Amino acid sequence: MRLLELKRDWRMNKGLYLLIIPVVIYLIIFNYVPMAGIVLGFERFTPKNGVFMSEWVGLKHFVTFFSSVFFIRVLKNTLILSLYSIIFGFPAPILFALLLNELDNEYYKKVIQVVSYMPNFISTVVISGIIIDFVASDGVITDLLVGIGFLREAKNLLSVPEYFRSIMVLTDLWQQVGFGSILFLAALTGIDQELYEAAVIDGANRWKQTMHVTIPGIMPTVVIMLIMRIGGLMNANQEKILLLYNPLIYETSDVIGTFVYRKGLLEADYGYSTAVGLFNSAVNVILLFIANGVSRKYSETSLF
Amino acid sequence: MNLNFVIKTPSRRVFEVINYIILGCFGIICLLPVLHCIWASVSDPTLMAQHSGIILYPLFDDAHPITWYGYKMVFGNNSLLMGYANTIFYCAVGGAFSTIVCTMGGFVLSRKGLILKKYIMILITITMFFNGGMIPTYMVIKGLHMLDTRWVMIIPMAVNVMSLVIIRTAIQGMPDSLEESARLDGAGNFVILFRIVIPLVKATVAVLALQYILMKWNSYFEAMIYLQTRALYPLQVILKEILTESDSSSLTYDPELAKYSDLVEYCTIVVAILPIFCFYPFILKYFTKGMMVGSLKG
Known part of the structure; x- marks a missing residue:
């Protein structure tokens, strides 16, 4: 039938x-x-x-990976970088959208939007080129840090393991905060204006309106984006890392993605690197389902 | 928010002033690094070397005039010009191919009453969350004998789930009556798609094409792993060589030229981002629209 x-x-x-x-x-x-x-x-x-x-060969590649010295290093680096990027990179566009939304001058708002969306359109290669230039021993940012006394002497910041994560997270912020706010701005315009009017009649000031109307209004979008973000937790921005890192700072910059690239494509160890990549995807999928499940239970918003 | 009837309290005014300043500062921070590169690309290298910190205007004086030497070197660089030509080719051919395939697919997904549609949708959705990974994909492309050919820059990234969703949503929003009358006149699916649907959703089709072109214009990773022949390299791979591997380039071996290597880098950055920034104000609207439609249904 x-x-x-x-x-x-x-x-x-x-x-x-x-x-x-x-x-x-x-x-x-x-x-x-x-x-x-x-x-x-x-x-x-x-x-x-x-x-x-x-x-x-069964699970041989996985056993090799889990027992190798690289396992802890790449897993730790991947997780720390991703967590930093969620902690700083996720709320920033939301905050930016909320602030933009409070601007009364439409013209000023447009200018800020056009300017802040711009970095998103620059390619990873050019961004990395600019970063390499700015944090070189005679670079603009190095000069600035020496000037304010944060650094004692000028040196190439990309040769110091401790600075790598900050460089990654801050430059990602610079590039993505503006454009990332579009989704939330769209959600903000979708909020029913009558809710604000009702809140005003009830005597709510702007702060209370934000807390009780605006934030709940964009919450579904925020939750969906957070679930997606958690589902990609193990995907550190490997394309950018590949351009910025060097053996001197592998200790903080080598992530699973870059490790797979080196083992698989540079050393042609196909089986082993596929296993490592598979481990990465598996963790991502599990995290996605957990995040989705938790969200469905507590916030009634879910991806599927 | 149009709530201008609300009387502004003093604390609200303070907040507004601070808000204007914060957002203004952020805007300036977004702009400054790019401006620095633009000014530095015509500044005199000797003055640049003496200067520290970000520059807000081109550096020059009577003894060291504004220099166009960097741009001369950049435009005299055959690799870079070849990269440009290749990228334009990949963007044009790939953009056309991808837009046509996705528009046709999105059209089918927007139809009502297709039984198989549900299964195709599942097939599509799964790919949003699962993939084979870098190495298995590489092996497939190797198996198809696409490695180191122009095809590898056009076909493997052609279909994007988001694009399908965006075009489907746009077509679903069209009135049915036009299509019905065309069908009564005996028009087939092809005619309906190309004569009626596409003209009506051409703004969305433009969104797809632009998104694809920008993605291709900016991507380097696929080219780096799939291409070996220099003559096939797109712009970004050449940029990568100049910008991130400059210390090993032939420029720095000659001490006279070494001082120009920074200058050449700045010029390269400007040449790489200028085409996008020229079109940027005009295309921004389309990207914003694409993001919003994609998010509603994604």
């Missing part, structure tokens, strides 16, 4: 389905075949036998 229905549906709408076939083929080749390719993580890969016929 169900099959018959499907057959009729296909016959009637064949012309229509043809239009989505490129998308389906694309997803299968570039998303689902690689998903099947995670079997590499359980194999001793040899080019002769290919991805699906190589010798099965």
Whole structure:
């Protein structure tokens, strides 16, 4: 019965389905075949036998990874960087949107928006180029830090392990706060104006309006964004790290993504690096489900 | 918020002044590093070396006039020009390909009464949260013999779930009547899509194309792992060589040229971001729209 229905549906709408076939083929080749390719993580890969016929080694790569000296280092770096970026990078666009929303002068607001969205459009390579230049031993930021007495002598800040996380988090803030606020600004405009009028009649001042109307109004958006953010907790911004780090500061800058890149693509250790990448994705998926579950239970907002 | 009938209390006024100042400062912080690079790109290298801190205007005096030497070197650099040409090619061909594929897909997803649609949607949603990872994807592309070809810059990143959602939402918002009358006149799906739907949602189609073009313009990672032939490199990979590996470049071996290496870097940065900033005020509206539509349904 169900099959018959499907057959009729296909016959009637064949012309229509043809239009989505490129998308389906694309997803299968570039998303689902690689998903099947995670079997590499359980194999001793040899080019002769290919991805699906190589010798099965079970969990050997995982055991090697968990017992290697790199495991603690990359896991710690990934988690710390991500946590910093959530703690500082997540509330900042919300705060920025709230402040923008309080501006009465529309023209001033527009100017601030245009200027603050701009860094988002600069490529990671150029941003990294600017960072490298600014924190070099004769760079603008180094000069500034020496000037205010934070640094005793000028040196390349990217050669000091302790500074790497601050550099990453602060420059991410610079680049993303403005553009990241768009979603929250959209949520703010979606709040029913009558709620504010009712609050005013009840004698609420602007602060109380913010606390009791504005914040609850954007809460669903905030929760959804937070769930997504937690689901990507293990994805530190590896593209930027790859451009900024160097062996001198691996101790704080080497994350799972960069480790997979070095092992897999530079040293061609396909099986091992697939296993490490798989571990990363698995933790992400588990975190996503936990965050979603917790949110569904306590805030009645959830992704799925 | 249009609540101008509320009388402003003194504390509200204080807050407003502080708010204007805070946001103004943030705006300036966003702008300053870029301005620094622009001014530095024409400043005299000797004066630059003596100066410390951010510069707010080009540095020059009678003995050291404004220099265009950096730009001469940049535009005399064949790799960079080749990178530009390649990037324009990838953006144009990839943007067109991706926009057409996603628009067709989004059109189907916006139709009512398709039984298979539900399964296709599940197929699409899963890819938002799961992926094979860097190495298995690399192996697939290797298996398709796409490594080190122009195709690898156009096809593997072509379909984006967000794009599909954005175009689907836009088409769903269209009135049905136009389509019905076209169907009565005997128009097929292709005709309806290209003659009726696309002209009506062309602003959203532009959003998709722009998002894709910007993504391609700015991406370096795929190019770095999939391409080996220099002649195929997009702009960002060349920029990476100049900006992040400059100490090993041939420039610094010659002490006379070494002092120009910073200058060349600043010029490179300006040349790389200028095209985007020229169009930026005009395209910003589309990006904002794309973000909002995507967030509603994402």
